[in-house]
Amino acid sequence: MARLSLVLTLMLGTSALAAAPALAQAAAAGDEPPVLAREAPATPAAADAGKPDPGELWKQLREPLTGVLENQEDPGWLRAIRPGRGEALLNDAVEILAVGRGVQLRDEIRSRQARITELRGQVSEWRLQVPAAPPASDGAMGQLSDMMRTTRTDLEAKIATAEQEIAENETQLGILKTEFRASLEKLGIKLEGAQVDGLLAMATGDDLVSLYSVYDNLRSVNQTLLHATIAADESIETAKRYYGLYTVMVQLALHMHQEFLGKVDEQYLPKLEEIVAQTRTLKAETEIALLNESDARRRTVLERNLAAQDLNLKVGEIYRQRLIDQRAQIEGAMAPLEAELATAQNTLKTVQSSSAILSMMRSSGEGFAVLMQIEIPPLRPFENQDMQRAFEDLTRTLQGPGT
Template sequence: MLRGAYLILAGTVIALPLTPEGLADGPWWPAPAVTGTSSGERYHAVEPRLADIIERREKAWKAAAAQDYDRLQHRSARLNRLLDSAIGVLVEGEATRARRQIRDLEDDLRTQTGELARLRTALVNAPASGCADSGGSLVQDVKCALMPDARTSLQADIRAVERRVAELRAERTRLLSDLTGSLQALGIALPASDLEALLVLVSADRLIDTYAAYRSLAQVNAALIRAAEAADGDIEVLKRYYGFHVVLVEICLHLHEAFLEEIEGKWLPRLAVLRSEAEAAGQQARRLLAREDAPELRARLSANVDANGLSIQAADLYAEHLRDQARTATERWAGLYRRHQVALNTYRTVALQGDVLSVMRQSNRGFAELVRLELPPLRDFESTALRDAVAELSERLRLSKL
């Protein structure tokens, strides 16, 4: 059950993680089929997946070496897919849908702004329009209306794309308002400026998905306890429900492991490559500047030195942010792992003594303190230029390959 900001599983208190954050390379988890968001609806949607995981895990749980736990890299691909499938159900909700809509809209907006820049460049290089100097001749006006020249056509295209860009920006503002409300329902209260700063980062989707998943885990946990209480003492049914508790703990661990693997194996290496490229370009610009005399070339090289310096500063800020997130996630994983060992030991114990329901009910008692769920602090951007540089790095990170 959910008490304050804790998820209580297997008679232990699991603090909801603060930092595992979203992928930006498209949907993180397989598309779920959830028609409602109540605890009962969420439970019924995820129950078949939990049952599949138990089927693959129960033998290992009962083994002599049941205290052992394989991390994501050492588990079977099949089991990882099952865990991902369960999470796909858990993350689905208003916040994740709003984020997907914003991401799709931003892709469209980038396409339209790129097209606008192309049209404006073409307009600069287009020949002068004869229609503009028609002098009011009826024949010429009709001709221009029926067969506009290149410059007139470009101007019309630019106006059309500008209208589309304005529409997309207005729609994005509306979706941001929807996302703000959905995040508040998950316990994330962010002013508009902080939400914009969060969405710049490649980790935004991970963060939103994780909060959504853990809220859903709390709903499923509450539904499990109600179902166990209604089992009327049937030990096999009760054991199965307690097994679902253990699966939920392993889903918690999987969330952290997927985040850490992405940060350490994907984003940080890619960011290091981009930083090295900026450093090399900056060094070359300084060498060229040292022997250049032409004022206009010196001005261009000086601007290049500054731009590469800003990119390096943004990359360092970005890397430190990601390392902070990874450090916190590692600490959270260690705490969850200890709780997993307790949950697994309890599963083996109750399988012998048959006192499953009493153990599950213990999750409603014994609190010493509650710690509220908070967002990890966002590192401030010192300037708009630095924020824009971080945003550009995010786009390059999404597109880059090692």
């Protein structure tokens, strides 16, 4: 079983950050009562190629995270008249955190794959037009006439150009996938070359890459805040404020799991079932037409259609099972997050001294060195190119607005 280990250690870093004292002083020097520093300086960790600066991330995160915390502290009647505010703020935080080299490469790969699909469609259309297209004319008058129409030579030139662009895009795709694989390994996702295609071909592949990226960035931001808190003065309100934000970060982790389950349950699986049902109906119609057809040419077309429909049904069933397996793994990983959130919130309400909070924060890593560890079912290589393309086509449909 291919193991994709996602390690989220939100609270404890192995080395103090050089930026922590400055952040702590900024927090202590503010005129406003116990609020966080408005920005965290850049840290050495941000120097990694493609890795967002945790200080810059914190600038953007401060508003939605503190908003979630304040929303939780609001009286019930105020929360009742602003339903959905907390969830909207969590979604804002996810959008800010879902950045990094892995996400950038994933988007570049998607863009090139879409271009290749577009070009292949154009080539197929042009090939159908070639037999009926007029040949290129000789002589000056004929060439002038050809300027007003599309000749067979024109179509063949378009096809050649498109095929060259397809080849160039496929070469670049190979390079991007190699870099993508390396970026995923830095996030804790270890895949073989063929398994990268399996991840990218699934609709949930985008969600999983975002999930890993969010946690990697969340860990960096929280490490900065943790060391700043430990370096700060003994103000109970300041310490509780920082720890309150830690509870929001754990809540954000749980929120992402819930969003993943929601997409699978409310979007991917229902759409997939509809597509499979439509394919089964079409297959039945094709089988009836084949029984009643005697023309050899038309029978050949129908047999090819039937083979394509069988492939789509096979892919649909494999796709469905992979969605169900991934859903089960993500749901199973929620239990430690729920337990950690409950413990953190209870601690925040119970502890009455800053020294107790700081002591608990220093040792928190011991309690959940591996807060979340997900085992994704094996991403088996595709049997052939046709199956991979069928998976990719199905993913584009599942991620689209409708079937």
